[in-house]
């Protein structure tokens with residue numbers, strides 16, 4: 472089969488299309504033909520060395536496809552999606568059956584590949600990491616990105632006021648269309664001053680920060696007393712250690728640095744969160760935006776585009792039809 476392989480960490484060009492052996496199907500696993508693989512920032516961190524990697528490896532943790540060697544619970548021919556399985560940039564994948572989400576007839580394989588990881592991320596961020604409540608105000612950095620657009624839609628559905636930061640006016644239009652009440656161009660404006668002005672100097676109840684190094688200090692400065700910083704990514708670089716006394720002095724703030732894997736670590740959590748995501752898709756609470764679908768061999772271009780800050784919404788690799 473064909474797969475993208477990573478032999479060393481570095482720039483997008485280290486992603487190479489190779490002929491590799493079919494995966495071995497172990498006990499409890501089913502073999503899937505991958506239709507689409509999702510491209511995520513975690514794949515970038517693995518590729519560029521921000522996260523460790525055991526080499527060589529096939530990147531990608533998310534996708535959707537068709538079971539070609541199933542078992543009693545998930546028979547061959549089932550359409551499935553997954554969001555936490557290494558090796559997804561490949562034509563075939565052997566995956567523990569419990570990690571698969573069987574798709575209902577009214578959810579396309581394409582939409583499932585585009586939605587599952589990022590909608591489930593948005594779900595746990597606003598229902599577990601911080602329980603967002605109607606009437607509160609949230610700041611969402613990178614509000615026109617893949618997770619940012621979904622988080623904005625869900626927070627609005629829950630009745631919050633949402634302030635988004637974005638880097639361009641085109642992205643500002645997208646964030647507003649997703650429901651953001653206010654958008655701040657943090658590439659041109661001092662976002663701390665702008666958000667203080669928008670909140671009449673009160674600050675916000677929660678900040679969802681995936682940008683990291685360039686924003687985390689401003690994020691803490693914008694929280695109300697007892698506010699929460701949900702730091703869930705580092706698109707601009709890793710955040711250095713934070714002194715707990717700083718949280719105390721700033722108003723007994725809460726800081727959490729969650730990751731998806733811990734929120735879908737067992738069948739029950741995965742089922743609960745993915746069903747919630749599917750119901751939001753069906754009910755139109757989240758509207759997917761697919762930035763572009765690249766052929767598998769253009770995985771390096773997809774990574775370069777994601778890192779360039781030019782993308783909005785989801786990036787997919789079309790793997791097999």
Ligand code: NDP
Pocket residue numbers: 510511512513588589592613614615616617618619636637638639642681682685703704705706707708729730731732777778779780781782783784
């Ligand atoms: P995005 O589509 O949001 O792309 C990243 C965005 O970050 C860019 O478009 C850009 O938006 C902004 N950004 C700000 N500074 C930089 C910079 N220096 N370089 C690149 N981008 C920058 O990506 P995803 O939706 O895939 O992921 C968003 C974040 O969420 C990532 O940090 C990812 O790691 C994290 N994540 C975390 C998960 C978890 O469980 N913890 C799960 C899934 C994603 P702008 O131009 O508007 O500034």
